[in-house]
Amino acid sequence: MNRLGTVREIRDAFRRGERSAVDVCTEALSCIAMRDPELHAFNTITGEQALARAAAIDSDRARWIDRPLAGVPVALKDNLCTRGVRTTASSRILEHFVPPFDATAVARLESAGAVIVGKTNCDEFAMGSSNENSAFGPARNPWAPDRIPGGSSGGSAVAVASGMTPLALGSDTGGSIRQPAALCGIVGLKPTYGRVSRYGLLAFASSLDQIGPLARTVEDVAIALTVIAGADPADATTAAEPVPDFSAGLSSHARGMRVGVPQTLVDQGVDGEVTAAYRAALDVLRDRGATLIDIDLPYAGAAIPVYYLIATAEASSNLARYDGVRYGFRDRGTDGDSTHRRDLDLKTMYARTRARGFGPEVKRRIMLGTYVLSAGYYDAYYLKAQQVRTLIRRDYERAFEQVEVVAMPTSPTPAFKIGERVSDPLQMYLADVFTVSANLAGLPAVSVPCGFTGNGLPIGLQLTGRTFEELTMLRIAHAYEQGK
Amino acid sequence: MPVGFSRSEVQAIAALANLELDESELDLFARQLGEVLDYATQVQNIDTTGVPPTASLGVRHEADRADLVQPSLDRDLALSNAPDASLEAGLFKVPRVIG
Numbered sequence: 001m002n003r004l005g006t007v008r009e010i011r012d013a014f015r016r017g018e019r020s021a022v023d024v025c026t027e028a029l030s031c032i033a034m035r036d037p038e039l040h041a042f043n044t045i046t047g048e049q050a051l052a053r054a055a056a057i058d059s060d061r062a063r064w065i066d067r068p069l070a071g072v073p074v075a076l077k078d079n080l081c082t083r084g085v086r087t088t089a090s091s092r093i094l095e096h097f098v099p100p101f102d103a104t105a106v107a108r109l110e111s112a113g114a115v116i117v118g119k120t121n122c123d124e125f126a127m128g129s130s131n132e133n134s135a136f137g138p139a140r141n142p143w144a145p146d147r148i149p150g151g152s153s154g155g156s157a158v159a160v161a162s163g164m165t166p167l168a169l170g171s172d173t174g175g176s177i178r179q180p181a182a183l184c185g186i187v188g189l190k191p192t193y194g195r196v197s198r199y200g201l202l203a204f205a206s207s208l209d210q211i212g213p214l215a216r217t218v219e220d221v222a223i224a225l226t227v228i229a230g231a232d233p234a235d236a237t238t239a240a241e242p243v244p245d246f247s248a249g250l251s252s253h254a255r256g257m258r259v260g261v262p263q264t265l266v267d268q269g270v271d272g273e274v275t276a277a278y279r280a281a282l283d284v285l286r287d288r289g290a291t292l293i294d295i296d297l298p299y300a301g302a303a304i305p306v307y308y309l310i311a312t313a314e315a316s317s318n319l320a321r322y323d324g325v326r327y328g329f330r331d332r333g334t335d336g337d338s339t340h341r342r343d344l345d346l347k348t349m350y351a352r353t354r355a356r357g358f359g360p361e362v363k364r365r366i367m368l369g370t371y372v373l374s375a376g377y378y379d380a381y382y383l384k385a386q387q388v389r390t391l392i393r394r395d396y397e398r399a400f401e402q403v404e405v406v407a408m409p410t411s412p413t414p415a416f417k418i419g420e421r422v423s424d425p426l427q428m429y430l431a432d433v434f435t436v437s438a439n440l441a442g443l444p445a446v447s448v449p450c451g452f453t454g455n456g457l458p459i460g461l462q463l464t465g466r467t468f469e470e471l472t473m474l475r476i477a478h479a480y481e482q483g484k
Numbered sequence: 485m486p487v488g489f490s491r492s493e494v495q496a497i498a499a500l501a502n503l504e505l506d507e508s509e510l511d512l513f514a515r516q517l518g519e520v521l522d523y524a525t526q527v528q529n530i531d532t533t534g535v536p537p538t539a540s541l542g543v544r545h546e547a548d549r550a551d552l553v554q555p556s557l558d559r560d561l562a563l564s565n566a567p568d569a570s571l572e573a574g575l576f577k578v579p580r581v582i583g
Contacts, residue, residue: 097565098564098565099565100557100558100561100562100564100565101557193541194541207539207540207541231545233549236545237540239545240545299530302526302527302530304523305523305524305525305526305527306527308520308524309524309527316501320502323502324567325566325567325576325578326565326566326576327565327566327567328565328567329567330567330568332567343579343580344579345579345580345581346578346579346580346581347502348504349578349579350502351498351502351503351504352504354501354502354503354504355503355504355505355506358503360509360512363503363505363509363513364513364516364517366501366503367494367497367498367501367503367513367517368517368520368521370497370500370501371497371517371521374497374500380528381521381524381527383537384527384528384530384532385524385527386537386538386539387532387535387536387537387538388527388530388532388535389537389538390532390535390536390537390538391530391532391535393538425516425519425520426516426519426520426523429520440538441541442541
């Protein structure tokens with residue numbers, strides 16, 4: 001299953017001349033050909049293009065040999081624009097959209113020597129926690145194919161967990177990298193808001209969205225973050241913070257580190273096996289030299305409603321652009337009876353295009369967002385949610401006066417069965433209880449595998465760090481990973 | 485207080501959002517939007533007196549950049565994904581809006 005190896009192993013083997021980029025790419029593509037028909041991690045596989053790119057790297061070894069991702073196959077969530085390669089966001093409305101430019105994060109991966117092998121399945125426009133909202137059918141969990149892989153970056157998590165690629169990019173608006181990473185037994189990192197350029201990411205909720213890596217080890221996500229991070233003139237929300245080598249100085253101990261434990265929050269509604277794995281993970285952190293400190297996050301319990309009010313409001317605005325004019329699907333239907341056929345008027349064309357182009361969850365969120373922004377309800381819902389968002393940020397600011405990271409389970413339950421929650425959106429939203437606060441507060445957070453349930457389903461531990469202190473957070477995550 | 489939606493209220497929101505909904509969607513969304521908003525009303529019980537709203541997260545930016553003309557997307561490329569466009573005229577085409 002893991003013949004490809006990790007990002008670090010592939011890169012080092014390329015450097016030593018033991019493996020060519022073409023060999024590695026061929027192996028990745030054959031693994032995709034073998035596993036993807038069952039798991040459906042990919043919307044698009046760029047086979048020939050990937051091989052041509054790998055061959056170009058091999059024929060100019062001197063140029064690529066010192067690059068951090070030389071010859072490493074990478075899968076990209078299908079909401080990241082790739083020049084000349086279809087980018088659908090798993091939506092009918094963008095089924096045939098071919099972007100004329102690359103997202104900055106994609107361009108940076110390629111400059112680092114990565115080989116893009118395909119675009120991964122996800123919930124439509126990244127809205128979902130199970131990948132079931134994909135217009136092209138769900139991706140499946142490699143540990144139990146009758147179960148969801150998590151979402152929205154489900155395909156990216158499946159690609160890495162099943163050994164199809166050692167690295168994938170996802171996007172995380174309320175847990176969409178960390179939750180599928182947890183449910184598929186891999187590492188998923190959401191960087192600080194402003195750390196990675198969002199240029200070329202199809203926008204869902206602009207004050208929450210962030211691009212980040214999924215891989216099998218903490219070191220690999222650290223290597224990838226170093227490549228994609230940094231200010232970008234094309235995204236005014238990127239920060240002018242220095243970008244360290246996040247993979248340097250990872251060690252096997254966490255001495256001197258203080259880990260916050262929000263026990264009251266974690267006690268609510270968490271699966272028994274998840275709680276047990278979480279407690280065991282805290283013991284490992286203590287063994288590695290960390291000090292556990294009880295903390296209180298009194299407003300974090302309200303994070304789910306705050307998140308769904310703010311994210312849907314922003315989504316209703318961001319998705320207004322899909323109207324059948326500049327790109328994407330257009331409903332070409334007609335109006336009137338059989339003797340008086342006429343073309344749809346503009347307004348009806350918009351409404352039909354969107355009705356036929358968007359799936360049910362996207363429509364639901366556009367409706368909710370439109371409502372909470374509408375006259376008469378704005379103050380009661382949207383403004384109120386923004387104020388509680390401030391209180392949640394203050395919760396974390398206070399906690400970070402005492403600790404370097406906060407530890408929580410990533411997801412309150414392991415992967416559930418496909419179809420189990422589709423008819424109950426509210427139940428689905430509750431899966432995000434531990435992940436959304438990091439987005440609301442703009443904090444970096446990482447999910448690391450921390451064991452399995454009795455029937456073999458992966459469980460994740462989430463560490464949330466201080467703003468722009470991914471380095472410290474990743475060091476603690478690495479120490480945990482080495483000690484478990 | 486429970487939040488209830490009538491079909492005509494759902495219809496009105498859909499019109500604002502430029503979405504044409506069918507009969508079954510009107511019923512479904514009336515129920516589901518009510519359920520989600522019912523749950524969300526818990527934020528209204530939190531005392532936020534004097535708390536400023538967070539609309540966006542401030543980050544430290546680079547200093548202002550020089551205002552220079554830069555190459556941008558080629559016009560034909562910009563039009564290449566349009567469902568209806570005139571490449572010669574360089575225009576996106578929409579259904580007739582005037583008589």
